[in-house]
Amino acid sequence: xxxxxxxxxxxxxxxxxxxxxxxxxxxxxxxVCEECRRELASLREATALLVEGAPRSAPPAAxxxxxxxxxxxxxxxxxxxxxWPWAWTGWAAAALAVVVLGSVSLSLERRVAAxxxxxxxxARLLSLLASPSAETVELAGTTAGSARxxxxxxRAGGVLVVSGLPDPGGRSIYQLWLISRAxxxxxxxxxxSGGTATLVPxxxxxxxxxxxxxxxxxxxxGSPQPTTKPLLAGxxxxxx
Amino acid sequence: MVESTPDDDGRLxxxxxxxxxxxxxAIYDRYGGPVYSLAxxxxxxxxxxxxxxxxxxxxxxxxxAAYDPQRGSPRAWILAVAHHKSVDTLRRQRRHAAVELTDTxxxxxxxxxxxxxxxxxxxxxQRALAALPAEQRTVLVLAYYGGxxxxxxxxxxxxxxxxxxxxxxxxxxxxRAALRTAEEMVR
Numbered sequence: 001x002x003x004x005x006x007x008x009x010x011x012x013x014x015x016x017x018x019x020x021x022x023x024x025x026x027x028x029x030x031x032v033c034e035e036c037r038r039e040l041a042s043l044r045e046a047t048a049l050l051v052e053g054a055p056r057s058a059p060p061a062a063x064x065x066x067x068x069x070x071x072x073x074x075x076x077x078x079x080x081x082x083x084w085p086w087a088w089t090g091w092a093a094a095a096l097a098v099v100v101l102g103s104v105s106l107s108l109e110r111r112v113a114a115x116x117x118x119x120x121x122x123a124r125l126l127s128l129l130a131s132p133s134a135e136t137v138e139l140a141g142t143t144a145g146s147a148r149x150x151x152x153x154x155r156a157g158g159v160l161v162v163s164g165l166p167d168p169g170g171r172s173i174y175q176l177w178l179i180s181r182a183x184x185x186x187x188x189x190x191x192x193s194g195g196t197a198t199l200v201p202x203x204x205x206x207x208x209x210x211x212x213x214x215x216x217x218x219x220x221x222g223s224p225q226p227t228t229k230p231l232l233a234g235x236x237x238x239x240x
Numbered sequence: 241m242v243e244s245t246p247d248d249d250g251r252l253x254x255x256x257x258x259x260x261x262x263x264x265x266a267i268y269d270r271y272g273g274p275v276y277s278l279a280x281x282x283x284x285x286x287x288x289x290x291x292x293x294x295x296x297x298x299x300x301x302x303x304x305a306a307y308d309p310q311r312g313s314p315r316a317w318i319l320a321v322a323h324h325k326s327v328d329t330l331r332r333q334r335r336h337a338a339v340e341l342t343d344t345x346x347x348x349x350x351x352x353x354x355x356x357x358x359x360x361x362x363x364x365x366q367r368a369l370a371a372l373p374a375e376q377r378t379v380l381v382l383a384y385y386g387g388x389x390x391x392x393x394x395x396x397x398x399x400x401x402x403x404x405x406x407x408x409x410x411x412x413x414x415x416r417a418a419l420r421t422a423e424e425m426v427r
């Protein structure tokens with residue numbers, strides 16, 4: 001979808017009047033376009049006026065207690081992205097060595113071998129990623145460095161390969177997002193390792209999403225939803 | 241409705257992001273009424289409206305940390321969540337009803353627009369909508385208060401989809417312009 005096409009959809013999006021398909025396509029564009037997000041914010045101020053036209057009815061007093069009773073800190077924390085699954089670094093690195101880079105430097109190979117576990121599950125994931133049907137999403141953007149997400153269509157599991165990204169600075173980290181509907185879903189956080197490629201295991205089924213994006217978020221756990229503009233983003237090929 | 245400034249609301253959202261339940265209570269006291277009224281007017285069922293309202297405030301509780309002032313005022317954000325969740329529930333119900341009552345539902349109340357216009361409250365909204373050309377007003381009312389998609393509206397009105405899209409876009413842009421003018425006159 002071009003920027004102009006997405007722009008046309010903003011008013012209907014602000015009114016929740018798009019079909020689900022259009023909505024997803026629009027969101028994939030909004031997630032990487034600040035101009036469209038600003039226009040949406042501005043139109044939402046207008047739709048917020050319309051709420052005054054709804055006949056007023058008072059919620060029952062007990063509802064307040066129910067809402068506050070349900071809003072426990074634990075519930076909110078549970079919705080946060082899981083911390084980086086360090087235990088997976090082994091298979092991810094191994095997968096990269098086989099699938100992504102093709103030829104790897106000797107030093108990286110040694111590092112990979114050192115980290116690599118022998119569990120059967122790792123081997124299964126490795127072969128899955130090595131399958132000829134594996135697809136790649138190239139992420140593009142305004143920052144230095146590159147990122148690509150490798151996954152097997154229709155199945156869970158993939159690896160994000162990042163190289164040359166600058167240090168996010170301070171306590172910040174990078175966070176990977178998968179986008180299909182109203183809210184991007186976190187697919188993990190990472191810090192680039194200086195010099196070599198950084199590997200981020202992704203356990204979602206990537207082909208169920210429309211787009212992927214990376215933003216800088218407060219560390220160490222990242223954010224429940226993106227709080228900064230995505231630096232890199234890419235579309236998942238339809239049917240891929 | 242309790243008038244509140246974006247700054248106050250923003251501070252409350254920041255406290256909610258730190259799991260401050262009192263702040264959620266304060267946001268509920270400001271927006272519980274409008275959120276529930278919107279849900280009730282779309283869903284026409286007190287029980288479902290309560291469930292949706294609870295859903296909306298739990299979403300605010302969960303997502304307050306991700307709220308970005310550049311994406312609009314807290315009020316606009318909260319009411320957008322409320323409309324989206326209400327419409328979502330309404331469409332699930334309609335799909336369900338359509339499966340059960342395939343033949344009887346197709347011609348449901350054709351007068352939803354005039355009905356919605358008659359029960360419109362709020363002098364500001366009435367003025368703003370009255371200033372729009374009738375065909376733009378119709379599609380805005382069907383979308384916002386009826387919970388219909390552009391495609392459904394085109395079907396209901398027997399109007400080409402492209403025309404409905406144009407009217408919806410023009411209508412909302414005009415409503416925004418009217419709102420801005422009104423705000424400037426207040427200053």
